[in-house]
Amino acid sequence: MTERASTRDHARVAVTVDLLIFTVRQGALHVLLIERGHAPFEGQVALPGGYVRTGEHLDAAALRELREETGIDGSRLHLEQLRTYGDPDRDPRGRVITVAYLALGPDMPAAQAGTDARHAEWTPVKAILEGRINLAFDHEVILREGLERARFQLEYTTVAAAFCTEPFTIAELRHIYEVVWGLTLDASNFRRKVTGAHGFLIPTGKHRTQEIGRPAALYRRGPAQLLSPPLLRSSDVHRSSPNLLVLH
Amino acid sequence: MTERASTRDHARVAVTVDLLIFTVRQGALHVLLIERGHAPFEGQVALPGGYVRTGEHLDAAALRELREETGIDGSRLHLEQLRTYGDPDRDPRGRVITVAYLALGPDMPAAQAGTDARHAEWTPVKAILEGRINLAFDHEVILREGLERARFQLEYTTVAAAFCTEPFTIAELRHIYEVVWGLTLDASNFRRKVTGAHGFLIPTGKHRTQEIGRPAALYRRGPAQLLSPPLLRSSDVHRSSPNLLVLH
DNA sequence: CCGTAAAAAGTCACATTGACCTTAACGCGT
DNA sequence: ACGCGTTAAGGTCAATGTGACTTTTTACGG
Numbered sequence: 235m236t237e238r239a240s241t242r243d244h245a246r247v248a249v250t251v252d253l254l255i256f257t258v259r260q261g262a263l264h265v266l267l268i269e270r271g272h273a274p275f276e277g278q279v280a281l282p283g284g285y286v287r288t289g290e291h292l293d294a295a296a297l298r299e300l301r302e303e304t305g306i307d308g309s310r311l312h313l314e315q316l317r318t319y320g321d322p323d324r325d326p327r328g329r330v331i332t333v334a335y336l337a338l339g340p341d342m343p344a345a346q347a348g349t350d351a352r353h354a355e356w357t358p359v360k361a362i363l364e365g366r367i368n369l370a371f372d373h374e375v376i377l378r379e380g381l382e383r384a385r386f387q388l389e390y391t392t393v394a395a396a397f398c399t400e401p402f403t404i405a406e407l408r409h410i411y412e413v414v415w416g417l418t419l420d421a422s423n424f425r426r427k428v429t430g431a432h433g434f435l436i437p438t439g440k441h442r443t444q445e446i447g448r449p450a451a452l453y454r455r456g457p458a459q460l461l462s463p464p465l466l467r468s469s470d471v472h473r474s475s476p477n478l479l480v481l482h
Numbered sequence: 483m484t485e486r487a488s489t490r491d492h493a494r495v496a497v498t499v500d501l502l503i504f505t506v507r508q509g510a511l512h513v514l515l516i517e518r519g520h521a522p523f524e525g526q527v528a529l530p531g532g533y534v535r536t537g538e539h540l541d542a543a544a545l546r547e548l549r550e551e552t553g554i555d556g557s558r559l560h561l562e563q564l565r566t567y568g569d570p571d572r573d574p575r576g577r578v579i580t581v582a583y584l585a586l587g588p589d590m591p592a593a594q595a596g597t598d599a600r601h602a603e604w605t606p607v608k609a610i611l612e613g614r615i616n617l618a619f620d621h622e623v624i625l626r627e628g629l630e631r632a633r634f635q636l637e638y639t640t641v642a643a644a645f646c647t648e649p650f651t652i653a654e655l656r657h658i659y660e661v662v663w664g665l666t667l668d669a670s671n672f673r674r675k676v677t678g679a680h681g682f683l684i685p686t687g688k689h690r691t692q693e694i695g696r697p698a699a700l701y702r703r704g705p706a707q708l709l710s711p712p713l714l715r716s717s718d719v720h721r722s723s724p725n726l727l728v729l730h
Numbered sequence: 731c732c733g734t735a736a737a738a739a740g741t742c743a744c745a746t747t748g749a750c751c752t753t754a755a756c757g758c759g760t
Numbered sequence: 761a762c763g764c765g766t767t768a769a770g771g772t773c774a775a776t777g778t779g780a781c782t783t784t785t786t787a788c789g790g
Binding site: 403404405421425426441445446447448449450451 | 737738
Binding site: 692696697 | 746747748749750751754755756757758
């Protein structure tokens with residue numbers, strides 16, 4: 235960056251971090267929301283988040299808010315910066331820009347109430363997309379962009395495994411893809427692809443026996459970040475608003 | 483976001499935008515740098531950028547700085563947010579976070595000196611990566627992450643065409659890929675892929691005849707944002723630090 | 731020791747890919 | 761007018777990858 239000697243008009247603004255935390259539970263994609271305890275948007279639901287403190291790293295602020303507001307330990311999930319939202323009118327209190335983080339994790343142990351009295355709870359993403367729930371601020375925009383990004387990342391990266399609790403079965407992993415993409419995949423071809431993708435899955439050698447059927451082999455996440463070859467969705471999936479795809 | 487009733491420790495920070503502008507010229511990838519006219523880092527080179535003004539959109543600030551410091555009209559290039567850098571120690575003057583933008587454009591009409599006396603100039607990216615040029619602040623980190631992102635985006639999106647001046651030939655487009663990826667591609671297979679990718683290229687029906695050889699057909703950018711199917715690099719290209727891939 | 735259900739492995743026609751070759755369309759020099 | 765050099769563009773073909781589908785394996789519960 236560069237300071238401008240001429241113009242003095244550079245605002246000092248408040249900076250927040252907001253967390254878009256996705257998980258798959260009960261066969262549907264859920265997002266963690268908190269109920270706001272104060273104005274503005276009191277009583278309305280919003281993404282968890284809060285002010286970045288003096289001298290605090292953005293990533294550190296995200297992890298702290300995650301713990302404070304939801305009781306979740308960030309080391310268990312995949313966390314990455316999504317985008318920064320800086321519309322001057324996005325917060326009625328004044329100029330507040332927010333750095334949004336996207337987090338993907340396994341079904342969590344029932345989000346605890348935060349340090350504040352507000353309670354956090356898992357909400358089906360579908361209810362928000364269909365307009366049955368309205369989010370505070372510009373959080374619905376953040377959610378839509380984050381969802382878009384998550385969907386893209388499933389194709390080209392190994393993040394899908396971040397949704398699974400280790401060790402996991404291939405069927406569980408496939409279930410993630412099916413829920414996030416909203417389509418069904420051929421179990422046999424899916425297995426061939428993911429087991430063939432270098433560094434995606436590490437066989438544990440162990441098996442899990444469910445109530446019924448042949449026991450499934452258990453895997454752990456491999457070291458690969460990128461999926462090669464990518465796990466493409468059938469050629470012409472309708473890609474509404476091609477948006478954000480970030481590889482972390 | 484959410485205000486925290488308890489803690490008052492939320493800093494008001496200065497926010498800047500920085501621009502990472504890539505172009506391909508003389509067969510090499512170049513980035514636009516300015517020479518700093520003031521402390522800190524006086525005399526050193528840095529990415530163009532500056533403070534976001536009160537009530538100004540982040541995107542608007544990026545476009546304004548682009549014009550002010552480099553004389554480039556933003557409508558001619560592909561501009562998207564890269565990432566926000568918020569290390570509390572990244573600026574010696576105090577807490578300054580910066581929203582970095584990635585811009586890809588055709589070879590520009592010789593970057594003009596900015597409104598300030600500092601002059602802007604195209605610098606080979608290689609010189610920075612090899613340590614022959616040191617950038618101010620954390621700008622080298624921004625450059626490396628932006629380069630990573632640009633490389634990924636070539637595979638899955640149609641941004642490569644943003645490097646070309648319309649109308650352009652397939653050989654020119656291939657040249658972009660070769661320079662950014664640092665490898666050579668089979669001309670015939672490349673043509674088959676890009677002409678087969680739905681919505682990537684629109685034939686103008688016209689041809690350009692160079693000094694020698696058969697005239698090349700001229701194309702314009704198509705409406706597609708995503709490349710389907712993707713234009714994958716040979717399976718196991720060494721992907722140093724799999725980093726950022728954003729689709730815009 | 732059978733029936734059932736799910737995992738895992740196999741089959742096969744077909745599409746895509748990478749490597750390579752052939753033809754087309756110029757300008758130029760003779 | 762013709763061949764040559766050069767680049768664009770189109771074609772060939774074996775190898776590989778993919779999608780749809782079938783078969784085999786391995787558990788459990790009678």
